Amino acid sequence: MSLKNQFLTLLLGVSLGAFSLPSHSQNTVLHAQVSGQGQPVVLIPGLMSDERVWQQTEAPLAQHYEVHTLAFAGFGTHPSNPQLREAFTENAGTALERYLQENTAGDAVVIGHSLGAFLGYQLASQQPQALECLIAVDGVPFFSALVSGNSALTAQAVKPQAQQMLTVYQQLTPEQMAMQVQMGASRQTSSEENQARVVAMAKTSDPATVGRAMYELMTTDLRAEVADLNVPTLQMAATGGFSTVEQKQTALNAYQQQIAGDNAINLLEFAESRHFIMWDQPEAFLLAVNHFIEERCHD
Template identity: 35%
Template sequence: MNKHTIEQASTPTKTKPGFWSHFAISLTIVSGMLAANFSAKAAESFSVEVIGSGKPVLMIPGLMSDARVWRPTAEALSGKYQLHLISIAGFAGKPAIDGDLLPRVQQQLLQYIDQQQLQKPAVVGHSLGAFMAFSLASTAPDTIGTVVAVDGLPYLAPVFTRSNDTTVAMMQGQAGYLRQQYQQMSTEQLTAMTAQGLFIQATSQAHQQQVLEMAAASDAKAAGQAVYELLTTDLRSQVHNIKSKVLLIGASGAMANETDRSAAQALYQQQIATIANATLEFHPQARHFIMLDQPDWLTAQIATALKD
């Protein structure tokens, strides 16, 4: 997730700044073409890179990032798994599409799974990609296998408000305002906004620069549409449909104190409370792009989750 917070991108609201920004400052998707027999036209909302062999695993990046963030992790897993690295339209240089974004990505991912005859693929998603993993698994519980959600939730808005009592109705006006703001941004403005929150995204300057470059190559209108959809789509009432195992991983390295860390863990836990087989893990040093900050630890967590 390379991005901008509600606080940065909008007029003052009831939302509160702080460590919650680390989640919002994120989310990611991208665009493209396809793999194997899947037609480019059918998959205009994403592209696919396939590496390795074995049990299928979809890997979905977050807002304004692409498959590059997952490639090292995928390479580490490629001896036992077939990794399908997704890049979503409009992000990190991928051509944007008009209209709804995330609903189309979900629909076309399910078509891709069917056409490629993937048997209960696991879904590993970061930020926006984690939201997509929850959406896929709750919409098609008999189709999706293990879910690993990396610093992403069934509903984004509570990250800003610090309350799981937040509803879509409360966020509708602000979501529309944010979408309009993004649509008016130049590449320079989008890049500058991203730069303000880089310390939340990753620890090293090299990784921060990687995040910034992906954002700079993204389409502002697509980013705004994604943010709007994330703030106006609440999956909490349907994640109980998920039948597979779920591992939710959080990052607390950018949080200022133990009070913030405890509050974040409680909020994350509440969002997965209705899922029958869900586990929560936090890394105390990692920042939002956990795969960049703590690659070995995250790869081990994913590998363990995928064993069953």
């Protein structure tokens, strides 16, 4: 399998990381649960997932921080919401910004996985006063350039492919979507138990919401905005899905190109992790998170 196709299977086959909590309303966009005390740490998952994404992360962090675990409608066990089916990143971003305004004092550490990392970059570039720092867990400012290996790719150029993908997802049943996810689950995480969890979360997600989110993720390029970012950021890169040293280095270079020119962003490789870094290397992940918060996430 070529490096490009391996990237596509790794990140597009199951671009995950979202979450769920008890819903107060069928029309709720964003769900949250809070544990611990201290500086707020906000956990944002990505696509087709629920709170199990943060199962090894939430409790250890809550020993030192006030942890806010968020979830979006239509992912995992949460009912879908018409707003997110029609315009995902705008409505999800608005809900996220409002949540931070109402529940933190601008000192939040935002940790986003996959799509959640993209939403974190969107927030940090457009509303930098809303957070203290950002940790992007294997999610980047422009998804399509990363998976294609083409840093010159534009959002406009990828729209036909993204539209085709959206049409397909709108016609899928959750069971069909889960079958697609299962084919690439081994490249998402190394554990068979966690692979089964990935598939289970996809099976209860809403394909129309997933398709809309994927379309917008593929056709939105935040690299120009991120180049001027002044929010301290840690970009985590998972290269454990690549088999050779050369492939790993090529992949790492692709991550570096996403954040080129911004001294506020540090790149950290996890060479033994696949897409779910917090599952594959939980101790190293928590060590990196705690170190970054201590070093960069205080006034």
